[in-house]
Amino acid sequence: MPEILDHARSQVLDGGVGLDEAGVLAVLRLPDEDVPAALQLAHEVRMRWCGPEVEVEGIVSLKTGGCPEDCHFCSQSGLFASPVRSVWLDIPSLVEAAKQTAATGATEFCIVAAVRGPDARLMKQMREGVAAIKAEVDIQVAASLGMLSQEQVDELVDMGVHRYNHNLETCRSYFPNVVTTHSWEERWETLTMVRASGMEVCCGGILGLGETIEQRAEFAAQLSELDPHEVPLNFLNPRPGTPLGDRPVVEARDALRAIAAFRLAMPRTILRYAGGREITLGDLGTRDGLLGGINAVIVGNYLTTLGRPATDDLALLEDLKMPVKALSATL
Ligand code: SF4
Numbered sequence: 210m211p212e213i214l215d216h217a218r219s220q221v222l223d224g225g226v227g228l229d230e231a232g233v234l235a236v237l238r239l240p241d242e243d244v245p246a247a248l249q250l251a252h253e254v255r256m257r258w259c260g261p262e263v264e265v266e267g268i269v270s271l272k273t274g275g276c277p278e279d280c281h282f283c284s285q286s287g288l289f290a291s292p293v294r295s296v297w298l299d300i301p302s303l304v305e306a307a308k309q310t311a312a313t314g315a316t317e318f319c320i321v322a323a324v325r326g327p328d329a330r331l332m333k334q335m336r337e338g339v340a341a342i343k344a345e346v347d348i349q350v351a352a353s354l355g356m357l358s359q360e361q362v363d364e365l366v367d368m369g370v371h372r373y374n375h376n377l378e379t380c381r382s383y384f385p386n387v388v389t390t391h392s393w394e395e396r397w398e399t400l401t402m403v404r405a406s407g408m409e410v411c412c413g414g415i416l417g418l419g420e421t422i423e424q425r426a427e428f429a430a431q432l433s434e435l436d437p438h439e440v441p442l443n444f445l446n447p448r449p450g451t452p453l454g455d456r457p458v459v460e461a462r463d464a465l466r467a468i469a470a471f472r473l474a475m476p477r478t479i480l481r482y483a484g485g486r487e488i489t490l491g492d493l494g495t496r497d498g499l500l501g502g503i504n505a506v507i508v509g510n511y512l513t514t515l516g517r518p519a520t521d522d523l524a525l526l527e528d529l530k531m532p533v534k535a536l537s538a539t540l
Contacts, residue, residue, distance in 0.1 A: 248501030267310025417445035472502025481505035
């Protein structure tokens with residue numbers, strides 16, 4: 210057993226204290242033959258500190274495409290030649306999407322908009338949309354609307370939005386290579402306000418943007434410092450027309466190493482598979498991830514690329530004897 214895994218067994222599994230940056234880096238550098246042991250330990254950590262439940266979440270895009278920002282991985286930026294055009298969803302469609310999501314057994318419904326931050330029109334849509342969902346559907350509502358002002362944070366709390374997603378995307382030192390229209394610090398500021406408001410913080414990022422292994426470890430350490438309730442872990446799905454459209458996908462082994470390392474950095478967080486997992490991991494990898502520290506999945510369509518059908522994921526969870534977290538357990 211490599212020394213870092215022995216160390217993680219006592220500190221993380223027994224003590225519930227996550228690995229620091231150097232520890233994460235050591236896990237990311239483990240040779241291939243030690244990856245199964247790292248995943249096994251990450252799974253034990255998840256079972257001990259989070260339990261066997263898996264949180265199932267649905268996502269809907271209230272406003273798609275036409276974003277003024279230049280995140281180099283994102284096909285929703287209006288600055289690249291990517292095929293996603295600006296589209297708004299109406300309130301009845303939003304409620305219908307929430308109903309369909311709840312019907313899968315999901316407890317979380319996240320409303321997403323491709324914007325720098327919400328304007329008055331979007332906040333009005335949110336107020337009406339969240340109220341309509343709450344009147345008709347038994348599901349928790351989360352939101353992802355970019356950078357917020359303090360007033361907007363307060364308004365979302367008032368609407369009853371219980372969790373806010375805002376990804377740091379990558380570590381502080383690499384961020385300027387990926388986004389030039391706003392800073393990592395601006396994102397951090399929104400996250401700080403969200404946390405202080407009492408909303409749950411959902412914050413993760415994308416691996417495979419060209420960052421080094423050291424920068425992956427830096428990112429895990431920065432996320433641990435933020436201590437989010439949930440961390441969505443994406444692997445770059447290179448979108449044609451974006452500046453990162455030609456980047457190679459993360460190799461399955463490296464993705465699994467990262468899943469284990471991020472779990473060992475954050476023993477108590479909800480660690481969620483997000484976009485890009487099909488191309489990086491495939492069916493087998495999805496199973497390996499769920500047995501290696503992951504404890505949340507998104508059902509249905511991702512924002513701009515098709516995910517696996519909900520039934521496949523739910524069948525896999527049943528097969529693995531991992532119960533879907535019930536709504537009552539999250540209230
Ligand atoms: S990641 Fe968000 S802020 Fe960046 S371009 Fe895409 S939609 Fe806009």
